[in-house]
Amino acid sequence: PEFREALHCIRCAACANVCPPYREVGGHVFGHIYSGAIGLVVTPFMHGIEAAAGPQSLCLSCNACEQVCPVDIPLPRQILDVRAMVAAEQGMKRPKAAVLGLYSHARTMNVLLKIGTRSQLPLARGQPMIRNRRLPILKTQTRWRSLPALAKRPLRDRLKSGVAAASLGMIGEAAGLTVALFPGCMTDRIYPEQGEAVATVLAALGVKVVHPEGLHCCGLIPNNSGDVPHAKAMARQTIERLESAPADRIVSGSASCVAMLGQDYVHLFRNDPAWLPRAQAISDRIVDFTSFVARVAHLPPGSLAALDGGQRELTYHDSCQGLNALGLSSEPRILIEGVMGDRLIELEENTLCCGFGGAFSFEYPAVAERLMNRKLKNAEATGTRLIVTDNQGCIMHLRGGLDASGRRIEVRHIAELLADRVREQTRSR
Ligand code: SF4
Numbered sequence: 454p455e456f457r458e459a460l461h462c463i464r465c466a467a468c469a470n471v472c473p474p475y476r477e478v479g480g481h482v483f484g485h486i487y488s489g490a491i492g493l494v495v496t497p498f499m500h501g502i503e504a505a506a507g508p509q510s511l512c513l514s515c516n517a518c519e520q521v522c523p524v525d526i527p528l529p530r531q532i533l534d535v536r537a538m539v540a541a542e543q544g545m546k547r548p549k550a551a552v553l554g555l556y557s558h559a560r561t562m563n564v565l566l567k568i569g570t571r572s573q574l575p576l577a578r579g580q581p582m583i584r585n586r587r588l589p590i591l592k593t594q595t596r597w598r599s600l601p602a603l604a605k606r607p608l609r610d611r612l613k614s615g616v617a618a619a620s621l622g623m624i625g626e627a628a629g630l631t632v633a634l635f636p637g638c639m640t641d642r643i644y645p646e647q648g649e650a651v652a653t654v655l656a657a658l659g660v661k662v663v664h665p666e667g668l669h670c671c672g673l674i675p676n677n678s679g680d681v682p683h684a685k686a687m688a689r690q691t692i693e694r695l696e697s698a699p700a701d702r703i704v705s706g707s708a709s710c711v712a713m714l715g716q717d718y719v720h721l722f723r724n725d726p727a728w729l730p731r732a733q734a735i736s737d738r739i740v741d742f743t744s745f746v747a748r749v750a751h752l753p754p755g756s757l758a759a760l761d762g763g764q765r766e767l768t769y770h771d772s773c774q775g776l777n778a779l780g781l782s783s784e785p786r787i788l789i790e791g792v793m794g795d796r797l798i799e800l801e802e803n804t805l806c807c808g809f810g811g812a813f814s815f816e817y818p819a820v821a822e823r824l825m826n827r828k829l830k831n832a833e834a835t836g837t838r839l840i841v842t843d844n845q846g847c848i849m850h851l852r853g854g855l856d857a858s859g860r861r862i863e864v865r866h867i868a869e870l871l872a873d874r875v876r877e878q879t880r881s882r
């Protein structure tokens with residue numbers, strides 16, 4: 454019954470035409486007899502789980518198919534359910550299963566990541582990127598994309614010293630609210646400056662920011678890999694941590710984490726009467742950073758414009774989770790063009806995935822590279838030197854590709870731009 458919506462399919466093929474990996478590899482690879490997104494869903498029922506196992510792994514969960522399906526079939530969710538069936542029946546590849554098992558242990562990972570921060574020195578050589586393109590184990594990944602080094606100090610440690618921003622007393626409607634910050638594991642360990650930027654902007658809005666202790670990963674990585682037991686374990690851990698820090702709202706600067714906490718948790722615990730209400734309560738409170746600033750705080754136009762009246766030129770990359778899963782489109786544009794008064798030059802094919810897709814870009818580097826190059830070519834065509842987005846996975850992927858190809862284009866999180874303006878105003882007072 455969970456797949457019954459698939460029976461509404463009218464075979465229009467829109468879900469295939471819009472699918473980024475399908476467009477790269479074609480229908481013979483992306484499917485069995487039935488191809489495209491709907492093919493991934495119906496294959497296990499028509500031809501068995503074995504026939505579905507390979508093709509379903511090519512879905513990078515961009516959610517584009519759901520946007521175009523004229524009969525509203527929840528294709529990405531159903532594909533993940535097929536993936537979970539494959540994982541349950543056939544198991545996952547051993548290295549992947551081992552990594553996911555290890556990653557689900559928050560304390561063990563804390564220790565391992567501390568060791569990793571020190572032992573990465575020979576690879577990173579003090580740089581923010583790992584560029585070693587010769588090591589056999591890294592070659593398929595770093596030939597076309599540099600990888601980020603772990604941050605010297607994770608966000609969890611940096612936040613203990615507090616963020617350097619007092620309330621600016623801006624005209625906003627969020628003042629007085631208490632917000633729990635959910636940074637996400639990539640922000641915590643790789644891009645802590647982005648988490649600080651979110652906290653800085655929230656503080657400037659007069660919001661009380663609390664940092665729940667012991668947060669690890671929301672479980673998105675195992676969930677997108679079909680590893681339901683570990684996804685549930687990590688979701689429970691996250692729910693407990695967030696419940697321990699009462700707040701009006703939970704804000705995250707990661708669109709992927711917001712989609713996981715806001716949508717996937719409820720689906721994960723759909724048959725669990727004990728955890729479903731708790732998952733629903735988290736889902737009701739989670740909001741992404743751009744929506745919070747644009748729709749909850751309602752910052753007025755120009756309130757974070759450059760003090761010298763200058764206007765930056767930039768382009769915006771809509772992350773798939775932001776655009777397709779959360780429906781964010783006007784929110785970042787309100788912040789860029791309205792609140793900051795910058796000039797936004799839109800990307801061609803702005804709805805097309807950049808090719809990251811979490812584990813996808815590690816498992817299918819050739820497809821991920823092609824999609825990334827298409828995105829970077831479109832970014833170059835705008836003539837700007839700055840790509841802005843709201844998702845750490847896209848940032849890692851695009852920065853890595855730009856670094857490896859020697860292009861001089863910056864990729865920044867939208868919170869960093871807003872935080873820069875907050876700091877500028879703080880200094881001028
Ligand atoms: S979610 Fe994206 S990658 Fe997956 S089938 Fe749909 S369009 Fe293709």
Ligand code: SF4
Pocket residue numbers: 461462463464465466467468469490491521522523524525526528
């Ligand atoms: S877009 Fe929807 S209706 Fe069209 S083929 Fe795909 S699943 Fe079927």
